[in-house]
Amino acid sequence: MINVTKSYLPDFNEYSRYLEGIWDRVHLTNDGPLVRELEDRLKEYLGVKHLKFCSNGTVVLQMALKALQITKEVITTPFSYCATTNAILWENCTPVFADIHPEDFCIDPTKIEALITENTQAILATHVYGNACSVDEIQAIADKYNLKVIYDGAHAFGVQHNNKALLSYGDLSTCSFHATKVFHTVEGGCIITNDDEMASKLHFYRSFGHRNDDYQSIGINAKNSEFHAAMGLCNLPKIGELIAARQQVSAWYDNRLDFDRISRPTRLPGLEYNYAYYPVVLESEQKLFEVRDALNKEAIFPRRYFYPSLNTLSFIQPYQPCPVSEDIAGRVLCLPLYPDLPEEDVDRICSIVNEAAYITA
Numbered sequence: 142m143i144n145v146t147k148s149y150l151p152d153f154n155e156y157s158r159y160l161e162g163i164w165d166r167v168h169l170t171n172d173g174p175l176v177r178e179l180e181d182r183l184k185e186y187l188g189v190k191h192l193k194f195c196s197n198g199t200v201v202l203q204m205a206l207k208a209l210q211i212t213k214e215v216i217t218t219p220f221s222y223c224a225t226t227n228a229i230l231w232e233n234c235t236p237v238f239a240d241i242h243p244e245d246f247c248i249d250p251t252k253i254e255a256l257i258t259e260n261t262q263a264i265l266a267t268h269v270y271g272n273a274c275s276v277d278e279i280q281a282i283a284d285k286y287n288l289k290v291i292y293d294g295a296h297a298f299g300v301q302h303n304n305k306a307l308l309s310y311g312d313l314s315t316c317s318f319h320a321t322k323v324f325h326t327v328e329g330g331c332i333i334t335n336d337d338e339m340a341s342k343l344h345f346y347r348s349f350g351h352r353n354d355d356y357q358s359i360g361i362n363a364k365n366s367e368f369h370a371a372m373g374l375c376n377l378p379k380i381g382e383l384i385a386a387r388q389q390v391s392a393w394y395d396n397r398l399d400f401d402r403i404s405r406p407t408r409l410p411g412l413e414y415n416y417a418y419y420p421v422v423l424e425s426e427q428k429l430f431e432v433r434d435a436l437n438k439e440a441i442f443p444r445r446y447f448y449p450s451l452n453t454l455s456f457i458q459p460y461q462p463c464p465v466s467e468d469i470a471g472r473v474l475c476l477p478l479y480p481d482l483p484e485e486d487v488d489r490i491c492s493i494v495n496e497a498a499y500i501t502a
């Protein structure tokens with residue numbers, strides 16, 4: 142069976158050496174030494190000032206909205222995982238959907254300004270598949286209208302934009318370290334800021350709003366454990382190799398897929414990419430079903446990232462049309478991509494996709 146992704150697992154003995162340390166210290170969670178070590182290494186790797194390791198990539202979006210005191214309208218993308226929209230709704234804010242760009246599938250900056258009202262407070266955009274949003278245009282709009290910018294960087298780990306971590310853009314950026322992501326800690330995520338005061342606020346938010354007897358603010362439980370940090374400490378030194386292996390698998394797809402009937406999103410220039418996903422866009426949703434069925438018959442399981450377009454979720458009322466996102470969401474399929482996917486399996490997947498994409502029913 143070949144799934145859309147397969148989690149990297151480090152050498153078992155390497156992980157168990159961290160476990161021995163945990164058993165010696167009996168410090169299992171609550172800002173432990175491995176959590177701190179992972180945070181330091183991540184800050185160094187990404188070149189960012191503050192980074193809080195948290196329990197997942199969803200709660201950090203909620204913390205971002207809360208910390209920036211967003212309570213009203215948030216302009217956001219309809220083409221993302223449901224967590225992006227859900228975080229806005231969970232914080233009792235209103236998602237206002239700006240359609241995506243038809244070529245790179247990130248929020249279209251030319252669609253944002255028309256949606257700004259006196260209630261708009263923030264832009265929450267996703268770096269889709271690890272490709273960068275038009276960060277400069279988005280920041281210019283935010284500056285003009287005094288809006289906050291939050292990036293859902295769940296896919297953006299290891300991506301460099303103009304020689305800077307993509308995760309360092311915006312007022313706040315978040316990442317997910319879920320088992321399916323490029324860098325993982327089984328479950329986990331982080332929130333990144335260059336602002337000292339914001340970092341301290343987030344530190345309290347992560348842990349019920351207090352440190353010992355110092356009760357500062359509201360808070361939530363978004364801490365992560367020593368066991369999760371240990372997984373991150375094992376995986377982080379391998380990230381260069383893992384991204385290089387993903388690049389190789391992507392290159393095999395690039396060489397063997399037939400692009401007469403299949404298209405691919407473009408990437409922003411000046412990007413050092415992490416090869417997080419391999420999305421292909423079919424001619425129609427019908428064609429997508431045919432390709433998926435042909436792959437499933439061979440025990441190959443691609444995924445519809447992202448489907449449905451979030452503006453069409455039943456609990457979003459009233460309906461806000463986003464024709465580009467709805468069209469792409471109906472036709473895009475992410476093919477299996479992980480570091481040790483063998484070349485012969487990529488060949489087999491490409492043959493099946495090429496054939497199914499061409500047959501006209």
Ligand SMILES: *Cc1c(COP(=O)(O)O)cnc(C)c1O
Nearest residue numbers: 197198199222224295317318319
């Ligand atoms: C995975 C993902 C999330 C959620 O991350 P979790 O760690 O699973 O909570 C949020 N946004 C996007 C775009 C994602 O792909």
